[in-house]
Amino acid sequence: MTEQSSEYELRSLMCAGLDGDADAHHRLLVDLSHRLRGYFRSRLLQFHRGPTEAEDLVQEVLLAVHTRRDTYDRSQPFTPWLYAIARYKLLDYLRRTKVSFRDIPADDAEHLIAQNDVDGVESAYDLDYLLATLQPKARRAIRYMKLQGLSVRETAAKTGMSESAVKVSVHRGLKALSALVKKGNKP
Amino acid sequence: MNTARLIEALSADVGPVRRAPLAKILSWVMVLGAVIAVCVMLATVGPRPGLAEAPAHFLALKLLFSLSLAISGGVVLFSAIHPGRDVRRLSRYLLLPIVVVGAAGVAALALTPPAAWGEMVLGTHWAMCVVCIPLFATLPFALLIWGLRRGAPTELGRTGAIAGLVAGALGAAAYSLHCPDDSLPFVAIWYAGSILLCGVVGKSLGRTLLRW
Incomplete structure (x- = not known):
């Protein structure tokens, strides 16, 4: 994620899309698909899931961003809204497919416990979020x-x-x- | 379906989007839930005989406790269905009414000789209280779940737990019109306890019912 302008840019695309600008909405979804792909691939790698599953999740989140965009509040930053949905879909997927620590080799499991996954994700966009305020x-x-x-x-x-x-x-x-x-x- | 095609399809038809009227939906769900809880109370145990002559300040206290919890819970639920908001921090405030009532209950016990404690704590109908509050809370809870699904909850367990608390509080408000037990420790233990029980049930139900 280029921290330079992502929050500002995504937010203005989102708002334009909400006002009915189909082109802005299209650009937003394309941009998000790249970000989400990177996000899900790296997350799923830890659970030994491949790019196919990541792509499914990318599509699920894009769909959610589209169908639930009426829950986005324009006065709030966009990035936390997006990643709250992405994280929810990821956890939902992991729960649905019953990933447990037993599926993961011991070394990896320790690594996962030691390195709190969710906090790591948050800090990646925390900066953007904080700066946006x-x-x-x-x-x-x-x-x-x-x-x-x-x-x-x-x-x-x-x-x-x-x-x-x-x-x-x-x-x-x-x-x-x-x-x-x-x-x-x-x- | 490939992602590029999905994006084409999604952006093919984009009209102006208004913000979801979630505040309105939640408010109506709560008002309707309260009315239904009272109706269920009237249809089952009925109001306390001589409700008008009973000590009004105890009724007022029970209503104040349960309704303040329900309303502040409603506010937290509104945040919970907007992704990216900090619900954890907000939900801590919900403990406030419970702590206040608990402290009041302990204070009332401290001011009374221990011989009277048994009656103050158990009242005459503690079992009725534990059964009725969750019973009255059932339909309001179902309505709340329906309303919450119109938004986008991302922390299902927590959202479900708060919905359970709110429904329990509405059930408690309805039960207070029947409740013949006028003592602070009774409210602190049995009202708060039943409401928390609804919260625990709501948490596990929320995990499945709120998925989207």
């Missing part, structure tokens, strides 16, 4: 400085803000983020 200015400043490692000056040049404004934005944004995380604001 910030002001656009702070969001851009944090992306450039903290995620891409640019300097204050480069960030200022890229965003068109003054250097001190960049510093203030980053400082405030990080503070807001850590407050959110402390509050346990998980998607």
Whole structure:
């Protein structure tokens, strides 16, 4: 997932689709199919399931995104909505097909227990979700400085803000983020 | 069917989509559930004889407890059928009415000589309470499940448990019109206990009934 713009882009495609823009809806589903394919393939690998099953799940989620899109609230970020559905469909599939730890070689099972699957999934999009809650200015400043490692000056040049404004934005944004995380604001 | 073709099919026909009227559906389901619970009460055990003369503050207390639980539970259910919302955090607040009633029950016991405890705790009809509340909760629970399925619940066990609590609370509200036992410890143990029992049953039923 390119963290750069995915949340913003997906959300605007989703909203356009909800307004009846068939082209935006089409692009949204195509984009989601790539993301979901990667997501399900890596998850299912741990349970020794192949790409065929992953593809079934991709289709199930696309169908769910389409038929249940009236449960999406435009005032909320899109990514948590999407992955809540994807995770639900994955767990439902695993339950349905009765995957148990007995099916998994001992080494893998330990690995699975040690590495909480759901938390790992969450953290992958947590960042996007959290950033989406910030002001656009702070969001851009944090992306450039903290995620891409640019300097204050480069960030200022890229965003068109003054250097001190960049510093203030980053400082405030990080503070807001850590407050959110402390509050346990998980998607 | 291949995925590309599925996407073509899905985006072939896209009209403007309004948000699902889930708040309206849930509110109506709860009102209707409460009415049905009262009707079942009237048809089975009937209201308490001399309901109008009975101590009004105990009835008010029972109603306040059960309805506050039902309404706050309804609010949490609304979140639970929107994917991606943090239901776990919200559902903790549902323990508040139960804790308050429990504390009140303990306080009432502390203020009374131990000789009277047995009667305060067991009342006269504790078994009736445990049977009636889940019984009155059954139809409201079925209605709630129907309403929840209109949304997209992603944590079925938790959603089912909360639906069970809400239905149990509606059942308790209906039962309070019959209940002849006026004591705080009685409400704390038998009302709260029966409602929690409904929650436990709701959890296991929700896992199958709410699948989509």
